Amino acid sequence: MKEYTVRPNKDADEWFVKIEDVAPETSYDKMDQAIEEAEKIAGDNRPSRLIIYNHLHEIVDEKTFK
Numbered sequence: 268m269k270e271y272t273v274r275p276n277k278d279a280d281e282w283f284v285k286i287e288d289v290a291p292e293t294s295y296d297k298m299d300q301a302i303e304e305a306e307k308i309a310g311d312n313r314p315s316r317l318i319i320y321n322h323l324h325e326i327v328d329e330k331t332f333k
Contacts, residue, residue, distance in 0.1 A: 271286055273285075273301045280303035292308070300314060306330070309332045314331075
């Protein structure tokens with residue numbers, strides 16, 4: 268199962284969609300845009316899991332796509 272994450276940069280002014288929490292796949296100005304794209308990517312690559320972090324780098328949501 269692949270794991271995708273949505274994480275902010277250190278200043279939380281840019282949001283990254285990462286695969287396996289390694290290299291950023293894409294970056295976005297807004298958290299909502301990054302989440303929307305990450306959900307599409309994770310949904311297209313089932314089975315997968317999406318973990319979303321807030322600006323404090325705390326997990327705020329986890330979604331599993333089967």
